[in-house]
Amino acid sequence: MSYNDSNNRRDHSRIKLSVPVEIRTDASASPIRGATADLSLTGCYIETIYPFPVGTHLDLQLSIETVILVAATVVTCDPQVGNGIRFSRMLDEDKKVLAAFLEAAQQEQNHAQEQAQGQGPEQAQDQTHDQAQNKAQKKDQKTSSEEVSNGPVTLA
Numbered sequence: 705m706s707y708n709d710s711n712n713r714r715d716h717s718r719i720k721l722s723v724p725v726e727i728r729t730d731a732s733a734s735p736i737r738g739a740t741a742d743l744s745l746t747g748c749y750i751e752t753i754y755p756f757p758v759g760t761h762l763d764l765q766l767s768i769e770t771v772i773l774v775a776a777t778v779v780t781c782d783p784q785v786g787n788g789i790r791f792s793r794m795l796d797e798d799k800k801v802l803a804a805f806l807e808a809a810q811q812e813q814n815h816a817q818e819q820a821q822g823q824g825p826e827q828a829q830d831q832t833h834d835q836a837q838n839k840a841q842k843k844d845q846k847t848s849s850e851e852v853s854n855g856p857v858t859l860a
Contacts, residue, residue, distance in 0.1 A: 718744040722741070726767075
């Protein structure tokens with residue numbers, strides 16, 4: 705586990721992402737439906753006004769491109785706000801699907817941030833290309849103005 709700062713205890717950073725989730729507990733026969741507020745490969749946060757107590761074992765169904773089954777444990781309880789959930793078990797194939805989904809979501813969010821800042825990767829590349837063209841044009845103008853100021857060249 706790597707620690708970027710003293711408050712970060714997570715193995716993987718979480719992405720702000722709303723994913724439909726169905727929650728089952730041993731205490732209830734019917735599932736509770738909700739959505740994640742953020743999600744990572746090893747956990748999520750689910751907002752709910754009726755959070756579960758810390759230590760509650762949950763069976764989750766995350767609905768991304770497919771349904772992913774996850775055994776999880778509540779690790780934080782914020783009254784009338786929600787729960788921090790740590791994933792304790794999932795199939796390797798589900799973990800791969802989740803990892804690919806999270807990577808695509810992160811790339812999409814990065815692209816959206818670049819667009820919001822008005823500088824996408826394509827625009828940055830175009831700007832660099834335009835700057836190079838402008839330099840070349842200035843150099844050409846300087847060369848042609850030197851030829852004019854020196855007068856015509858005569859050969860003897």
